[in-house]
Amino acid sequence: MKSQVKRVPNARGQGERLRQEILGAATRILEETGREDALSLRGIAREVGISAPSAYRHFKNKADLVTTVLDATYRALAVAMSEAGESAAAAGADPWGRVRATVTAYRRFAIDKPRRYRLMFSLEYEPDRPPATDHHPIGTMLQAWTDTTDAYLAEVAPSRRSEAQDLGIHLWTALHGQLVLWHTLPSPAAGNETILIELEESLLRRLLPAPQAPSPTE
Amino acid sequence: MKSQVKRVPNARGQGERLRQEILGAATRILEETGREDALSLRGIAREVGISAPSAYRHFKNKADLVTTVLDATYRALAVAMSEAGESAAAAGADPWGRVRATVTAYRRFAIDKPRRYRLMFSLEYEPDRPPATDHHPIGTMLQAWTDTTDAYLAEVAPSRRSEAQDLGIHLWTALHGQLVLWHTLPSPAAGNETILIELEESLLRRLLPAPQAPSPTE
DNA sequence: CATCATCGGCTAACACTGTTAGTCGAACAG
DNA sequence: CTGTTCGACTAACAGTGTTAGCCGATGATG
Incomplete structure (x- = not known):
C-alpha cells in the first residue's frame, strides 16, 4: 500500500497506462474520502510512484481529473x-x-x-x-x-x-x-x-x- | 469592497460582533462561489479587516465556520x-x-x-x-x-x-x-x-x- | 550511422492554504 | 497596583495546485 519507490518509465506508446493508474488511484481516494479536497495530486503521485507534475501530461488540471x-x-x-x-x-x-x-x-x-x-x-x-x-x-x-x-x-x-x-x-x-x-x-x-x-x-x-x-x- | 486597512479592536464585551462579521463575509463568499475550497480564512480576514488566525477565537476551524x-x-x-x-x-x-x-x-x-x-x-x-x-x-x-x-x-x-x-x-x-x-x-x-x-x-x-x-x- | 524531435517523466520554485505557538496592549477585577 | 483575561497580532510550519525548465531514452529521418 505504500509508495513503490522506483518505477520504470513506460515504453513509447504506453504512456496511456499511467493515465489509467492515475485515474484508478483518484477513483479509489475519492470513494474513500468523498471530498474533492482530500484528493491531492501529490498523494496520487505517491501511490502511483510518480512525481506530482507528471499528472499534468495526462490531465489539464485537478478539476479535469475529477x-x-x-x-x-x-x-x-x-x-x-x-x-x-x-x-x-x-x-x-x-x-x-x-x-x-x-x-x-x-x-x-x-x-x-x-x-x-x-x-x-x-x-x-x-x-x-x-x-x-x-x-x-x-x-x-x-x-x-x-x-x-x-x-x-x-x-x-x-x-x-x-x-x-x-x-x-x-x-x-x-x-x-x-x-x-x-x-x-x-x-x-x-x-x-x-x-x-x-x-x-x-x-x-x-x-x-x-x-x-x-x-x-x- | 477592498480590505479596510485599519480596524479598532472591539470593546470588551463586543467580541461577538466580529463573529457576526466573519459569518457574514463567509456566507457571502460561499453564496458567490458555491465551493467550500473557494472560501479561505485569509480571504475572509482580508475583507473583514483582521488577520487570519483571529478567526480561531470564534470558530474552532474552517469546517466549523462552514x-x-x-x-x-x-x-x-x-x-x-x-x-x-x-x-x-x-x-x-x-x-x-x-x-x-x-x-x-x-x-x-x-x-x-x-x-x-x-x-x-x-x-x-x-x-x-x-x-x-x-x-x-x-x-x-x-x-x-x-x-x-x-x-x-x-x-x-x-x-x-x-x-x-x-x-x-x-x-x-x-x-x-x-x-x-x-x-x-x-x-x-x-x-x-x-x-x-x-x-x-x-x-x-x-x-x-x-x-x-x-x-x-x- | 548521425541527428533531431518527441515522449515520459523529473526537479525547483511560486503563490497560496489551514493551523499552531507565542506575543502584546488594553481593559477590568481584587 | 497587580494580575488576568479579552481581542487581537506576527511568525512559522507543513502541505497544496501549478508552472517552467531540464533530461534521458526512444523513434523517425537524413
Whole structure:
C-alpha cells in the first residue's frame, strides 16, 4: 500500500497506462474520502510512484481529473441501469418487475459507491471548459429514466405514454432525494436499507399507473 | 469592497460582533462561489479587516465556520417554509393552496440561494464533532415537510393520515431532486422556472390525495 | 550511422492554504 | 497596583495546485 519507490518509465506508446493508474488511484481516494479536497495530486503521485507534475501530461488540471473520474461514474451507473432492465426482461419479468430491477440497480450503485454518487451531484461540472461542447452527463441519466418509464407505459398504459418524460423525472428525482436523505440522516436509518426499499415501493405505487398486480418478486 | 486597512479592536464585551462579521463575509463568499475550497480564512480576514488566525477565537476551524453558516441556512429555510404555510392559512387559503405556498417558498429559497442550497446537501456534516450531540439539521427539514403533509391530510383525507410521513418524504425528496436536476442541467432549462412549477404541479397531483378542486391560485 | 524531435517523466520554485505557538496592549477585577 | 483575561497580532510550519525548465531514452529521418 505504500509508495513503490522506483518505477520504470513506460515504453513509447504506453504512456496511456499511467493515465489509467492515475485515474484508478483518484477513483479509489475519492470513494474513500468523498471530498474533492482530500484528493491531492501529490498523494496520487505517491501511490502511483510518480512525481506530482507528471499528472499534468495526462490531465489539464485537478478539476479535469475529477471530472474524468465522475464522467466514468456517470456512464457506469447508466449501463448498470440499462443492463438490469434488459436482463430482467430477458428473464421474463413483467413491466413492473423491470422497473423495479432498474430502480434496484440504481439504489445498489448509490449505496455501494456512496461517496462517488454524492460527488456526482455536488460538484459544479467543469465550470471553465467550453460548456456547449458536449451535454452534461446528467442528461444521459435522465434519458435512461425516461426510457424506463416509457417502456413501462407502452405496455401497461399506452394511452398515457405522453407522460413518460414527466414520470421519468419524478421517479428519478424522488429516488435521488431519498438516497440523499438516507445518506445524510444519522445512524438509525443508516444501516437499514429495507426502509429505503419500502419507500421505493410506496413511491412507485403512487407514481406509476397500476399494472395487473404488483408482482411480489424482489 | 477592498480590505479596510485599519480596524479598532472591539470593546470588551463586543467580541461577538466580529463573529457576526466573519459569518457574514463567509456566507457571502460561499453564496458567490458555491465551493467550500473557494472560501479561505485569509480571504475572509482580508475583507473583514483582521488577520487570519483571529478567526480561531470564534470558530474552532474552517469546517466549523462552514457548518455554522449552513446551520443558519437550514434554519432560515425551515422558517421560510412554515411562515409561508401559516401566512397562506391566515389569508384563508385552502389546504391545497397552503401546500403550494410551502412548496413555493422552498423553491424560492433554493433558486434565490442556489449555491448555499446545494452546499447544504453536499457537505459531510461535521465529521469530527461528537455526532450524537444534537440531531442533524436535516431532521428539522423533514419535520417541516411531514407537518405540511399531515396538516393537508388531516383536512382532506383524515383516513389516510398515517401516510403523512411517507408523503412528506416523497414530496420533499422529489422536490429536492427536481431542484438538483434543474440546477445541474445546461442552459435551456436554467432560466426557465416555469417548467419547474409545472413539474411541481404534476408531482403534487400525483402524490397528494385530490382535494375538492385544485385552486388556480399561484 | 548521425541527428533531431518527441515522449515520459523529473526537479525547483511560486503563490497560496489551514493551523499552531507565542506575543502584546488594553481593559477590568481584587 | 497587580494580575488576568479579552481581542487581537506576527511568525512559522507543513502541505497544496501549478508552472517552467531540464533530461534521458526512444523513434523517425537524413
